[in-house]
Amino acid sequence: MVAAEPRVEVREKTSALALWSDGERCHGVLTDSGPIAAGATVLATGGAAALWKRTTNPWGAIGAGPVLAGAAGADLADLEFCQFHPTALLLPGTRFDGLLITEAVRGDGAKLLDASGQRFTDELAPRDAVAAAMLDQLQGEGDAHIELDLRDVDPAHFPSVFSSLAEAGFDAGAEPVPVSPAAHYVMGGIAVDLDGRSSLPGLYAVGECSCTGLHGANRLASNSLSECFVFGGRAAAAALEETASAQPPALPEWRFEPPHRETREAVWRLAGPLRRPGQLAELTTDPYPLARVIATAALEREETRGGHMRTDFPAIDSELDGTHFVLGPGGEIRREQWR
Secondary structure (H helix, E strand, O other): OHHHOOOOOOOOOOOEEEEEEOOOOEEEEEEOOEEEEOOOEEEOOOOOHHHOOOEOOOOOOOOHHHHHHHHHOOOEEOOOOEEEEEEEEOOOOOOOOOOEOOOHHHHOOOEEEOOOOOEOOOOOOOHHHHHHHHHHHHHHHOOOOEEEEOOOOOHHHOHHHHHHHHHOOOOOOOOOEEEEEEEEEEOOEEEEOOOOEEOOOOEEEOHHHEEOOOOOOOOOOOHHHHHHHHHHHHHHHHHOOOOOOOOOOOOOOOOOOOOOHHHHHHHHHHOOOOEOHHHHHHHOOOOOHHHHHHHHHHHHOOOOEOOEOEOOOOOOOHHHOOEEEEEOOOOOEEEEEOO
8 A cells, every 4th residue: 555655655635736837847746735846746636527517526526637737837638528428317416416327237228218218329329429319319308317227237237336326316126217418537638648748847647637649539438547557657667767956946826726616517518518619618718727728629629529529510520530639838729640
C-alpha cells in the first residue's frame, strides 16, 4: 500500500490550488497547506463527467486537472468528446440518480422500451448509437425517461446491479426501471505524448485527466484501465529523469475555484448529448474555465463523431478524420494530426 511505502509522503485533506508554473515550466504544485517543489509533477486527478448535471460519476469529477494544467500553460485536447452512457438510472433528487446500469445486462437480455412498452433500438449497438436512439424517443414522445426491462435477466448474473436497484426502491425482476443517458467519460484532457508528458515541461498527466488519443472520439469500455497501467508506468519512468530547479519562480496568483451548481446545470443543458450552435455559444461565457473550453471545442467541430452530436451537422466530416482540436493556453484552437 502507498501509505506503507517509506519513500512516499501521503498528505490527506490537502487540496491543490494551482500548479507552480511561470508558463515556461512546471516547478511543482501549490496546495492549501503550502507549495511543494518538484522536478516533475504528475496529475492523476480523474475525469470531468460530473461537470454535467446528469452523470454516472462521483461529484468530484469536475475536470480539476485540465483546469490546473490549462491555467499553468499546458495544451488541452479533444474536450468536445464526452461519452454519454445510455442506461443510467433516472431518479432525480436522490443519491441514486445516475446509477450506472452496465450495458452487459443488455447483452444478457435486458430490453429498452418506449412509452408504449415496445422495443425501439438494437440494445447491443455502441453506446452513442443507443443513446441517440433513446434521445430520439424522448424528443418524439415528450417522456422523461425510457424503461429498461431486466425481467428476462438472471439476477444471479448481476447481483450488484439488482441489489443497487433494490436499494433505490426497484424490484428489477418484476418491473422495468426508468433510465436516461448521462455523462460518463470524457475522452479529452491534458494533451500528452507517449510518456504522459504535457506541452509544459515538468508536467505529466495520467488517466482520464489526460488526452493520449487512445480513445479516439468514443472510448471502448475498459480501455481506460489499460491506458492507466501503460501510461502510468511510462510517465513514472520519464518523471524520474526530471531535475528540480534550484531557483523556482514566484508562486502564481491564480487559484483554482470549483464550479457552481449553475455551471453543472448549464453544461448539461447547453452541451449535453445533442448540441446546437446557439446553446454552445452561450456556454462560452460560463465562469468555469473547462465549461468554456468544452463549448469552444464543440463549436469548432462542425460534425457528429463518436460521442459528439451536432444537430446542425448530423454526419461525419471525412475531412476531419484523425484531426484533434488542441487548445493552447491563450484559448486558441489548432488542428493537429497525431501519429
